[in-house]
Amino acid sequence: MFDVEKIRAGFPILKREIYGKPLIYFDNGATSQRPARVVEKMDEYYLNRNANVHRGVHHLSNICTDANEESRRTVRDFIRAASEKEIIFTRGATESINLVAYSFGERFIGKGDEILVTEMEHHADIVPWQMLCERKGAVLKVLPFTDDGVLNLEELDRLLAGRVKLVGVVHASNVLGTVNPVKKIIEKAHAAGAKVLVDAAQSIAHTEIDVQALDCDFLAFSGHKIYGPTGVGVLYGKEALLEEMPPWQGGGEMIREVRFEKTIYNDLPFKFEAGTPDFIGIIGLGEALKYVGGIGLKAIGAYEEELLKYATGRLQEISGFRIFGTAPEKTALISFQVGKIHPLDVGTLLDRMGIAIRTGQLCAEPVMQHYGVHGMARASFAMYNTREEIDVFCEAIRKIETLLGAGNA
Amino acid sequence: MTIQEKEQEIVEEFAVFDDWMDKYAYLIELGTALPPLDEQYKTDENLIKGCQSRVWFHAELKEGRLWFSADSDAIITKGIAALLIRVFSGEKPQDIAAADLKFIEEIGLSQHLSPTRSNGLLSMVKQIKLYAIALTAGS
Numbered sequence: 001m002f003d004v005e006k007i008r009a010g011f012p013i014l015k016r017e018i019y020g021k022p023l024i025y026f027d028n029g030a031t032s033q034r035p036a037r038v039v040e041k042m043d044e045y046y047l048n049r050n051a052n053v054h055r056g057v058h059h060l061s062n063i064c065t066d067a068n069e070e071s072r073r074t075v076r077d078f079i080r081a082a083s084e085k086e087i088i089f090t091r092g093a094t095e096s097i098n099l100v101a102y103s104f105g106e107r108f109i110g111k112g113d114e115i116l117v118t119e120m121e122h123h124a125d126i127v128p129w130q131m132l133c134e135r136k137g138a139v140l141k142v143l144p145f146t147d148d149g150v151l152n153l154e155e156l157d158r159l160l161a162g163r164v165k166l167v168g169v170v171h172a173s174n175v176l177g178t179v180n181p182v183k184k185i186i187e188k189a190h191a192a193g194a195k196v197l198v199d200a201a202q203s204i205a206h207t208e209i210d211v212q213a214l215d216c217d218f219l220a221f222s223g224h225k226i227y228g229p230t231g232v233g234v235l236y237g238k239e240a241l242l243e244e245m246p247p248w249q250g251g252g253e254m255i256r257e258v259r260f261e262k263t264i265y266n267d268l269p270f271k272f273e274a275g276t277p278d279f280i281g282i283i284g285l286g287e288a289l290k291y292v293g294g295i296g297l298k299a300i301g302a303y304e305e306e307l308l309k310y311a312t313g314r315l316q317e318i319s320g321f322r323i324f325g326t327a328p329e330k331t332a333l334i335s336f337q338v339g340k341i342h343p344l345d346v347g348t349l350l351d352r353m354g355i356a357i358r359t360g361q362l363c364a365e366p367v368m369q370h371y372g373v374h375g376m377a378r379a380s381f382a383m384y385n386t387r388e389e390i391d392v393f394c395e396a397i398r399k400i401e402t403l404l405g406a407g408n409a
Numbered sequence: 410m411t412i413q414e415k416e417q418e419i420v421e422e423f424a425v426f427d428d429w430m431d432k433y434a435y436l437i438e439l440g441t442a443l444p445p446l447d448e449q450y451k452t453d454e455n456l457i458k459g460c461q462s463r464v465w466f467h468a469e470l471k472e473g474r475l476w477f478s479a480d481s482d483a484i485i486t487k488g489i490a491a492l493l494i495r496v497f498s499g500e501k502p503q504d505i506a507a508a509d510l511k512f513i514e515e516i517g518l519s520q521h522l523s524p525t526r527s528n529g530l531l532s533m534v535k536q537i538k539l540y541a542i543a544l545t546a547g548s
């Protein structure tokens with residue numbers, strides 16, 4: 001049984017107050033909170049077990065190396081990858097995408113080739129491809145979405161008829177909430193001979209992912225958005241593809257043999273992990289995934305869907321409340337504007353009421369341009385949020401509307 | 410009135426509110442009342458960088474004194490801009506350049522002061538000072 005009170009009890013920060021009001025944390029899209037269990041696990045390693053991984057002959061080094069590799073297997077199982085060789089630890093989703101843009105790009109992208117991204121990508125899934133295009137003389141193409149926040153799949157067929165070598169698509173949009181039909185997109189892309197990278201930064205904590213069922217070539221996510229530590233993330237890549245790709249950073253760990261004449265690179269996954277990794281972060285991530293796995297993403301997803309439905313219904317009762325992104329399948333977030341009130345004013349006033357949300361361009365300027373706005377406010381939920389919090393949020397929005405007058409600019 | 414006296418006046422005005430909501434309501438009132446900035450001055454040059462809302466500050470030198478006007482698409486930001494205009498407009502560039510603002514903290518809006526804050530209060534003050542310093546250096 002999904003017990004939200006029990007879950008909340010595991011997150012000390014949820015007990016704190018902001019300006020004397022109980023914290024309502026609705027900025028989970030930016031980063032989730034961490035349960036004590038994850039931090040305690042990391043503390044234990046920092047304080048009692050620390051030693052560098054893959055290097056020492058000594059006891060502690062072995063303990064950390066084992067834990068590091070156990071986390072890799074936890075990630076493998078979590079996303080149902082075929083092998084732990086396909087799990088590369090990075091600093092986060094951003095670094096994972098950059099790794100592919102660099103390494104896959106180095107090997108497979110040439111002049112006149114095309115990279116296809118969607119209009120709803122986070123900057124992290126745009127800019128690395130632009131940099132690649134600049135290096136290689138390749139061309140960036142964009143798959144548009146309709147005003148309700150749904151990708152235009154007919155346009156996809158037309159675009160894939162070109163020289164597309166790689167498609168970058170966000171699994172769940174961090175602005176619109178749309179859960180994209182990635183399986184279908186992957187099928188179409190593969191039929192056209194293109195590889196696909198799925199940006200799972202916003203979906204990893206909310207829905208089950210099976211990389212083999214999806215048949216994606218790459219998948220990227222960050223630990224800090226799934227109750228894990230900051231500074232650690234994952235790149236999944238199909239083994240055969242990763243084998244063909246050159247390393248992107250050189251250093252320790254990623255080598256088998258170093259001679260001044262020639263260096264031989266290490267096997268997967270270490271080939272892509274130069275230098276000392278954030279092994280304690282990696283261990284923390286493993287703990288977070290075990291924690292989430294224990295509750296179950298099915299139960300989490302169902303609970304959050306209810307929350308989203310409830311919040312959407314309640315908020316729509318408020319005159320002038322405009323929701324951006326109304327796709328039939330959405331992850332638990334709502335981007336919005338209240339009348340003509342500037343999102344910054346909304347965010348500032350909510351903050352004073354103890355409610356944390358995100359405002360601004362949400363790292364997705366093309367989405368802002370699509371709607372012709374300078375910014376939005378976004379409430380993004382996690383499994384520890386409650387209906388009661390949404391009620392307080394709705395009340396707060398009404399208060400702000402009264403204070404500012406809905407028509408006020 | 411000197412810059413300091415104007416600051417003191419603002420502090421006294423805000424002192425009557427003990428509820429944060431009333432403070433913000435007053436800021437919003439000030440923002441709403443701020444005369445609109447002539448469209449010709451809403452240029453990229455006058456746009457304050459480092460702010461989530463768009464804020465424009467226009468400065469004019471008349472008889473050795475600086476006069477400011479401003480606008481923003483966020484009303485709280487505009488209210489803060491109105492306070493800054495009240496404090497600095499009509500002052501000598503050298504006085505503006507040397508001013509050490511205290512009132513923001515004293516009226517309990519210091520959470521707007523941190524350099525990472527997106528509302529750009531610090532950027533506004535910096536821009537005002539830059540205008541003043543440029544003119545002081547030029548004279």
Ligand SMILES: Cc1ncc(COP(=O)(O)O)c(C=O)c1O
Nearest residue numbers: 092093094122124174201202222
């Ligand atoms: C959809 C999406 N992709 C990528 C990222 C980048 O994640 P990170 O900053 O953790 O690398 C984010 C984070 O905001 C995101 O929402």
